[in-house]
Amino acid sequence: MKLYKTDAIVLSDSDLGDQDKIITLLSHRYGKIRAVAKGARRLKSRFAPAMQMLSYVTAVLYKSKRIEVDTFNECKINSSFLGIRNELLRLAYGYYSIELIMKCVHGAETPPFLFDLVLKILFLLEKIPKESLPVLMRSFELRMLTILGYRPYLAGCVECHQKVEKNRRVFFSGYEGGILCANCSKEKRGKLVSFETIQWMKFLRTVSLDKLANLKLSHRVSEELKIIPKSYIPHRVGEEVLSYTFIETVQALETEVETAKKTSSPSTETRVSWIDQE
Ligand SMILES: [Zn+2]
Structure with a gap:
């Protein structure tokens, strides 16, 4: 041995x-x-x-x-x-990253820079502001898919290879593996996404990971990018990544708690006037 x-x-x-x-x-x-x-x-x-x-x-x-x-x-x-383990939302993202690797990586044929990427992502998961966790994960998914040869086709329509231009309607299909033009997406194939979302998909594959915390994505782009974990990855690996639902459950709970805190605590003005009356 x-x-x-x-x-x-x-x-x-x-x-x-x-x-x-x-x-x-x-x-x-x-x-x-x-x-x-x-x-x-x-x-x-x-x-x-x-x-x-x-x-x-x-x-x-x-x-x-x-x-x-x-x-x-x-x-x-x-x-x-410990920074990941001590916060439920970060832990949910940690579990999701691990499940992605378990399902996408097979055998010994893995380049060392995939390991370097995963390690860097885990260190960032510990400390990046919570609002940047989704963009960190989308960047990780797109980079990992690229390293493993599963990257989405974004150069043009996957069927007719026509370039997608800014003012045209653009669709994204997890099943087909990338962009579909309006013509090829007939019969309701693919999901309508903004041109901006496609640009973000390209950008998140290469942007420095240390700059992710400074990026501000619109609500629409953040929502549309969820097509990667919800549809693109399951079609590539042939099954759901179950812990993605766990992230969404934890996120929904945290939002609910924050909203409840805001609505139940009296505003500063109310408290001041109450003290005055005493
Ligand atoms: Zn087409």
């Missing part, structure tokens, strides 16, 4: 017998790896703290020649992303 070392992100864990766990990792150099962590289910296991989903670790593993599952020799945590 050969020993090797790699940086990795823990994607999932499952129990193996009474004592062990099987961990799925996205590694820097070897793509997706499955490995056994012996004794990881024991309370005092040296591996246990590092085996939580979303942890960024440096692992030393034995490569097995006979089976496709390697074995942990050592594992040290570099970050457990």
